[in-house]
Amino acid sequence: MSDIVIIGAGVIGVATAHALTARGITDITILDRDSVGSGGTGKSAGIVRCHYGVTSVAALALASLEFFENAEAELGQDIGFEQVGYLVGVGPENVEPFRASLANQRSLGVDTREIGHDEVAAMWPTAYLDDFATFCFEPRGGYGDGYATAQALATSLKAKGVTIRQGAKVTEIVVDGDKVTGVRLADGEVVPAGLVVVAAGAWSVPLVSPLGITLPIQPIWVQEVLIDPAVDLGAPPVFSDLVSKQYVHLRGGEMLFGNSSGEGAMTPIDDPDVYPSRATNETVELVVEKAMHRFPGIEDPRLATTATGVIDTTPDNNPIVSATGYAGLFIAAGMSGHGFKIAPALGRLMADIMLDGDTTLPHVVASEFRLSRYDDGEPLVSPFVYHGATGIR
Template sequence: MVSNAEVVVVGGGLEGLAIAWALADRGVRDVLVLEREGLCSGGTAKSSSIVRCHYGVASLAAMSQRGVELFADAEEILGSDVGYRRTGYAVGVGPENADALRANVALQQSVGVGVREMSAADMRELWQGMYVDDFATFAYEPDGGRGDAYLLGMAFGSRARELGVRVRQQTPVTRLLTGDDGRVSGVETAGGERISAGTVVLANGPWSVALAEPLGVDLPVWAQRAQIVMVDPGEPLGEVPVFSDLVSLQYVRTEPSGELLFGNSDHSTPEYADPDTYRNRADDSFVEMAGEKLAHRFPSWAEPRMITSYAGCYDVTPDYNPVIGPAEVPGLFLAVGFSGHGFKLAPAVGRLVTDLIVDGVSGDPAIPAEDFRLARFAEGAPLVSRNPYAGAGQMR
């Protein structure tokens, strides 16, 4: 079989579907999305789906702000609720990071983020029973909160289909095809079908590496296992803010059910994994660590208990920031390595990829495309925070 499309998107997760929607919304509707399993069944289904703009990289803060803007109007834009709940987002730091937090707040405000510094007394009001004496200061985003990456991805997919995009599930791509001139000309699927394309976009996370390698494109992307514990706090918490604790290195957010999601923010000793075979529950040592961190931060909880646990994989790069842009091989486009940021960035990722494919430049001056170029690693110019937090690891 031989078929064709103007753009083939490899990967039917959140980023791939956001790209397909943005292309179709711009008028590029001869788009085919190929997903190896079911839509949003990979990393998207495991996302903690936190809405925040707290970054020390201006372009990332701006991209997250574009995400907040879409989440707020998702029913009008996408025709579907994407689970966005404006609970607020707070981040707390110790004395050694107070100046960095203030600098980051100023940076975020400069790109339109509604964020402000907040005192310990303010935090006590928002989170009753939280121990805050080891924090120096906090930043607070009223528009932050939580969403649902699966709902968002499926909403992008549904709207893209309405606009004419074709989506095929259970269709693994096994090889990128090239013409005599070396340009990527399409893909080959596991079923032996060859699909020609003007542009192929790799938006399939850690599975992109094996497809790019035969073409001489070395993608520094690895699957990093991330563990999550779900906790019953033993008392109703209400709609408290999502909280990023950069003293104990943890993050917590409530579920609609009232349970609490706990994640680790210490990435100093990453665990790399095979994205197809990793262990899908938290290790005993992780559960014990989670209990200790939660007991320190929330000493007033009388009878908290673990409900369940699971694990997922981030697709990480050396600087924990994504690669978005054309590869050195003509006809190949990259949108990989989202390193845990993908949910909040997805709306802006779709727009940026579309702008670069259609126009060759970013259409948003606050989001320069060169920030996300693959070549930055070979150049020794990683994309890192202007105001890093000492001891807080990556992902900022």
């Protein structure tokens, strides 16, 4: 019998185990139906930023930065973290909430500052910037590799005695009355446990529904387009364009574009296992149109490829990190596209809730992430509302 079973070997599951081992607990079994990082983690754009209006989420992102900056030294493996910085541009309609959010972020210790068009032009010399009102820059931001991060954490966990079983599909959470006692696998094997964490993204929903637990998580199909600029753009910062509603960063010389909102950005699907592996022609055309508007200085761009994936989205676009009505059963799901950048600290938040019922993470209010917030009429939303970009801020 393991003290703890974690369902899901994505970055949230392994980060939770990592936080538990930091507290001296190693009798942990992680179960994944496929392999480490094979779900949403492996398809993440990997953007690292602290630009959030929700104080607790910004604080989780800030606390995670230290992990990303020191991961290679701590884990002995490269996680692909490129600290190129993170840039946000807004139009006139968002200047007021933008500046209020920046002030709040700085009060938490986030290194971010408002900058002007000239500084941005030096960072992205091929960009058209006249339709932006202002910008901010986070020098500690950037991007990483979700799959590499999960693999590095898994290797570290195994060295500490944590068991990771791949190809072990959980089909049932076993309870005795109102207490969890373990999980059942597809082959009938029961893995006993005193504590169970469900960290399986959108796949968490059918696991807990037989227990009468309704997770308000919607699988969302995400489409991204990679464009070869055919020129060397150097190492510009990740750019969150809240005018054109897109994000872009360079990976291996290619520009990865995604829609932040609107057509092709958020497409609800019924089954997180069933979605097209290629972006639609309509999405490609929209991304190319936006890219050409924003980067007219790129004279001969070429479509390289497209990428798709699934995110697990909640009604308030924020995670559920929570105990349940069953003793010993916990949920860490509904990351809403924020999972990678907050995973290291969110893993600690989950571990703290499991062991203490609360957290000592600075500026993080554990109860804000509880599952019951929806029934209580207390969704976790930003007080700094960005027009046209509420879901990502």
